Amino acid sequence: MTTPKKITVVGASLAGLRAVQSLRREGFDGEITLVGAETHLPYNRPPLSKAMLRGDDDIQLPGAEELGDGWLPGRRATALDAARRTVTLDDGAEVAHDGLVIATGARPRAIGGGARTLRTVEDALELRRELEAGHEHVVVIGGGFIGGEVASTARELGHKVTLIDSGSHPMRDGLGEVAASWLAGLHERSGVELITGTRVTAVEDGRVVLSDGRTVAAGLVVAGVGVTPNTEWLEGSGLLLDDGVVCDQALFASGRADIVAAGDVARWPHPLYGGASVRVEHWSNANDQGAVAARNLLAGPERATPYRDVPNFATSVHGSRIQTAGLPHLADTAEVVAGAPQDDKFAVAFSRDGALVGAVAVNSPKDLIKLKKAIYEAS
Ligand SMILES: Cc1cc2nc3c(=O)[nH]c(=O)nc-3n(C[C@H](O)[C@H](O)[C@H](O)COP(=O)(O)OP(=O)(O)OC[C@H]3O[C@@H](n4cnc5c(N)ncnc54)[C@H](O)[C@@H]3O)c2cc1C
Incomplete structure (x- = not known):
């Protein structure tokens, strides 16, 4: 595949913003169009259920101010013609591309x-x-x-x-x-x-x-009963959709060398988990995948790198910090390896067939870091 000259990114949130930044960082000097249904600069969602409910409105995402002229706020993609390489917008306009990043995330049920x-x-x-x-x-x-x-x-x-x-x-x-x-x-x-x-x-x-x-x-x-990936606009495009956009290990939409997906909308076979098909709804996943997917789009499938980061997640509830790494739900055994639940400070290691696949840490960030490293090394 020749290097793209015109790239469209659909979805102007975390994964979309990171894709645009990554394209620029990689030296891409062609045209970038960023289509976003929301009218705001890309912002951070995690504070929406935490600090913002308490009155703190600082949700700015670093880098959002660098979007430039190609950002089309308040515009929704309604269809993709993968053969003609065009995205149709809600006002009927068509945007042509030779590379496409799908970053349309998910919405609550x-x-x-x-x-x-x-x-x-x-x-x-x-x-x-x-x-x-x-x-x-x-x-x-x-x-x-x-x-x-x-x-x-x-x-x-x-x-x-x-x-x-x-x-x-x-x-x-x-x-x-x-x-x-x-x-x-x-x-x-x-x-x-x-x-x-x-x-x-x-x-x-x-x-x-x-x-x-x-x-x-x-x-x-x-x-808060789960989310649905925003893929309706891709129906009829020929892309494989199955609770998300089905991608290969390097985040290329199945069978396509010119389309990648990233963030909450992307489903891919995770190399660390024997190729188990996963879709991850975490901030760090959207942050990292947006950058990697864009880099892979420029590199092309032959030189692309598989996306193999260990999933990471953190939440704060009633003053306690709960962190997870990996995919604990895949495990067949779990063991408390540090601290104790009655002390509100502990870590649990999750294994499948004897190999470490996930970790949960409560108020124990150092244990989480160690276990995350061990998950990566165990694969
Ligand atoms: C309240 C809340 C709290 C959270 N807290 C945490 C947390 O503590 N830790 C954590 O790891 N994760 C957390 N998350 C999850 C994290 O925010 C998401 O994983 C992340 O936002 C995913 O980014 P994304 O860019 O893939 O998708 P999204 O952020 O969903 O962005 C997709 C964008 O695409 C736009 N879009 C959709 N369809 C179209 C279309 N057809 N055309 C154009 N634009 C379109 C949407 O309007 C949206 O702006 C939280 C999420 C929420 C909602």
């Missing part, structure tokens, strides 16, 4: 009934207004990291909070039994009412209806 979700700065500002309005009872549906952080922040702001999760403990899949059970205890010690092992069947008239017949009265309902 909506459950209706007025339940709020949290993905954008507008969502966070509305939620903040609601929290400031002083609702008596905040009900959070879904105990994943966003639900957990919202529950934690709402408690900090003095609200009565109920957290509903369909699993036996919030975040059991991502953290494993020991850390998830510790987290459930932390929520309860921090004054969150936990309801687990039951599903929400409806949100209506100021109440949440559960599958076991119970109802919970609610002033404000926030749902």
